[in-house]
Amino acid sequence: FKYLIKKQLSLKNRIKLFLFFSFFSHKVTKEELYIEFLSVLPHYRNKGVGQKLINACKNQAMDKKLTLYVAMDNVPALRLYKKEQFQTVKTESSRIGKFFTGIKEWEFMEWWAIE
Numbered sequence: 327f328k329y330l331i332k333k334q335l336s337l338k339n340r341i342k343l344f345l346f347f348s349f350f351s352h353k354v355t356k357e358e359l360y361i362e363f364l365s366v367l368p369h370y371r372n373k374g375v376g377q378k379l380i381n382a383c384k385n386q387a388m389d390k391k392l393t394l395y396v397a398m399d400n401v402p403a404l405r406l407y408k409k410e411q412f413q414t415v416k417t418e419s420s421r422i423g424k425f426f427t428g429i430k431e432w433e434f435m436e437w438w439a440i441e
Contacts, residue, residue, distance in 0.1 A: 352393065358436070359387050361394040364403075371402070380410050384437065391438045398431040412437045 354360045361383060366375045383392055396403050398417070412435040424430035 352395065352434075354393075358391045358393050359383065361392060364394070376403075376406050377410065380406065384410075384439070387437075387439060389439065391436050393434065393436045395432045395434055397429040398433055399429060404433070407435055407437075410437065411440075 352360050352362075364376070364379060366379070392412070393415075394407070394412070395418075396407060398404070414433045415436050416434045418432045418434060419430055420432060421430070
């Protein structure tokens, strides 16, 4: 992961990403597993890799819910999460997020195992 960040982002953007996650961090409860960062290299997109990563997370969740934030303009990710039965809990607008990432609108989503 560190290698990918160093390779893909300049030092300035790495610092911005670190600060973004510091300010936009979710407070995880005992009843959930939180996906903080999920990314698939462009070469491997649309090949089921993201779906396999999500399913691996689901397998770890057991009786807990999975939660995550996703940028509202990330249509492929939103499509994947909705296909995987994630539900939007709330929509947030963040000036801090806009400053650090250029993205202002975020959806907070969750998935529960169906018993």
